[in-house]
Amino acid sequence: MAALSAAIAMDVRVSSSARLGRGVLILAAISVLVGLLVLPLMAIFAEAFRRGLAFYLNAVREPETIAAIRLTLTVAAIAVPLNLVFGLAAAWAMTHFQFPGKALLGALIDLPFSVSPVVAGMMLILVYGKYGWLGAWLESHGIQIIFALPSLVLATVFVTLPFVARELIPLMQAQGSEQEEAALTLGASGWQIFFRVTLPRVRWALLYGVLLCNARAMGEFGAVYVVSGHLRGITNTLPLQVDQLYEENFSAAFAVASLLALLTVLTLAIKRLLEWRHGDHLNAGH
Amino acid sequence: MTHHVLPGFRLSAGYTLTVLGSCVLLPLAALLWTAFELGPSGWWAQIGTRRVLAALRLSFGASLLAAIIDTLLGLLVAWVLVRYRFAFRRVCDALVDLPFALPTAVAGLALTALYASNGWIGSRLLPLGIEVAYTRLGVLLAMVFVGFPFVVRTLQPVLESLDTDLEEAAYTLGASPRQRFLKVILPLLLPTLLTGFALALARAVGEYGSVIFISGNRLFQTEIAPYLIVQKIESQYDYRGAAALSAVMLIASLLLLIAVGVLQRWARRWAVIR
Incomplete structure (x- = not known):
């Protein structure tokens, strides 16, 4: 590396055209980032505050918006822990044991990332909807899933399923089972091994996965849109509320959207902090 | 057992x-x-209509084009972030994740506001005769936005681990920077580039939230396949039609997932050379 840097440095010294090329590339990359990413983010806040602070505060304090915030928090509060446990369980099974169908299980865990959220919602309707596979049984037992909270949770769990598992599996694979096995020979129980040996070693990766999972859970639109029926004040999560406001009150939609944008900025900042402070404890490659 | x-x-x-x-x-x-x-005939009866075929053509055509653009832009950005040191490099690096973390509906709103005829960019493009919002160009733009981080994040670790021996050898043999890039680096990056391309493509094909606002969902013109699925469920209660179209999208995703798996295995084999 040092040799090449020297070589490149020499290149730069020798020809001003190389220096120019470097400058052009950096400028081009920054233009792409600003034009494609920064401007849209700025546009949200600009539109949100276009009509002044008072309008903004009113828009985000509308009862329907408050209800949407509450619902989004509720869905995340159920879906994220479910996912956290799922990630830990899947990683434990995938990294400490050999069993038939393991590769298939790994592929299935990754699957939700490549399925369209709308298709995910459609699939849930085909199982849990009124005319779905379990529809008649659920109805006779008085359980409503589609157009109600459970479907929002199911859809959210579907789209966020890989987040935690994906952070943990490569890390635990790299760490191996030796320490757990050592604890076992010293007489530790399964739960003791999990809480005292495994969990401390993966805690930062776990937090990292949960952070990303939470951002997606609170921001999910397509899958939730399909299963929610978007009933105002009842099954409207924050992104769905943004969508409905957009039809009627442009600036209010952006005011509510800015809350989600704020969550995004916060998430990215914490993500960076985790990578910076605890990069060694996360999986290599982030 | x-x-x-x-x-x-x-x-x-x-x-x-x-x-x-x-x-x-x-x-x-x-x-x-x-x-x-x-059955095949029943399936075709649902898929073979002019409206559905137009949506499928747009979804797959635009996402292919978007993934190609993402690959080029992603290569540029990943290269600059890994190889050069400049002010605000860390901020730039953090920004790349924005499309991953920004809720898709919010991204859709933002792009629409920006590119509408009275938006910051849209109003400047209008005199040039370019309309982005409510056109196919808008669909393309939203797809480029959501797929962008995949290429950068797939490339970065590989670029960082790229063994410089080969470049140095090429340098001592008198290869110009351009030759070193095109003949030495690019071939080594190929499997990774293709992986990023496939990931961006998979994301763009299925994308809903960020596209539907800027596309305007005009019949035969800017309707994407996921939008039609929603339409069939919501306003027509046509679950069979929605399922038939969903199955097409699902099979496309599964094929892409398999392609990504194969490409990653290929990339790992190349890693030995790197």
Whole structure:
């Protein structure tokens, strides 16, 4: 590396055209980032505050918006822990044991990332909807899933399923089972091994996965849109509320959207902090 | 049954399978079964209409183009972030994740506001005769936005680990910077570039939230396939039509998932050379 840097440095010294090329590339990359990413983010806040602070505060304090915030928090509060446990369980099974169908299980865990959220919602309707596979049984037992909270949770769990598992599996694979096995020979129980040996070693990766999972859970639109029926004040999560406001009150939609944008900025900042402070404890490659 | 040293296999595998089963496997089976039940002619009756075919053409055409653009832009940005040191490099690096973390509906609103005829960019493009919002160009733009981080994040670790021996050898043999890039670096990056391309493509094909605002959903013009699925469910209660179209999208995603797996294996083999 040092040799090449020297070589490149020499290149730069020798020809001003190389220096120019470097400058052009950096400028081009920054233009792409600003034009494609920064401007849209700025546009949200600009539109949100276009009509002044008072309008903004009113828009985000509308009862329907408050209800949407509450619902989004509720869905995340159920879906994220479910996912956290799922990630830990899947990683434990995938990294400490050999069993038939393991590769298939790994592929299935990754699957939700490549399925369209709308298709995910459609699939849930085909199982849990009124005319779905379990529809008649659920109805006779008085359980409503589609157009109600459970479907929002199911859809959210579907789209966020890989987040935690994906952070943990490569890390635990790299760490191996030796320490757990050592604890076992010293007489530790399964739960003791999990809480005292495994969990401390993966805690930062776990937090990292949960952070990303939470951002997606609170921001999910397509899958939730399909299963929610978007009933105002009842099954409207924050992104769905943004969508409905957009039809009627442009600036209010952006005011509510800015809350989600704020969550995004916060998430990215914490993500960076985790990578910076605890990069060694996360999986290599982030 | 194989013997396990550590405890907790039944519990962890059991919970994993329960969640996977109720959230993924059962819904997956229901969709494939519903589509299968239609039979080939019934399936074509749902898919072969002018409206659905136009949407499928747009979805796949625009996402292919978007993934190509993402690959080029992603290569540029990843290269600059890994190879050069400049002011605000860390901020730039952090920014790349924005499309991952920004809720898709918010991204859709933002792009529409920006590119509408009275928006910051839209108003400047209008005199040039370029309209982005409510056109196919808008669909393309939204797809480029959501797919962008995949290429950068796939390339970065590989670029960082790229062994410089080959470049140095090329340098000492008198290769120009351009030759070093095109003949030495690019071939080594090819499998990774293709992986990023496939990931961006998979994301763009299925994208809903960020596209539907800027596309305007004009009949035969800017309707994407996921939008039609929603339309069929919501306003027509046409579950069979929605299932038939969903099955097409699902099979496309599965094929892309397999392609990504194959490409990653290929990239790992190349890693030995790197």
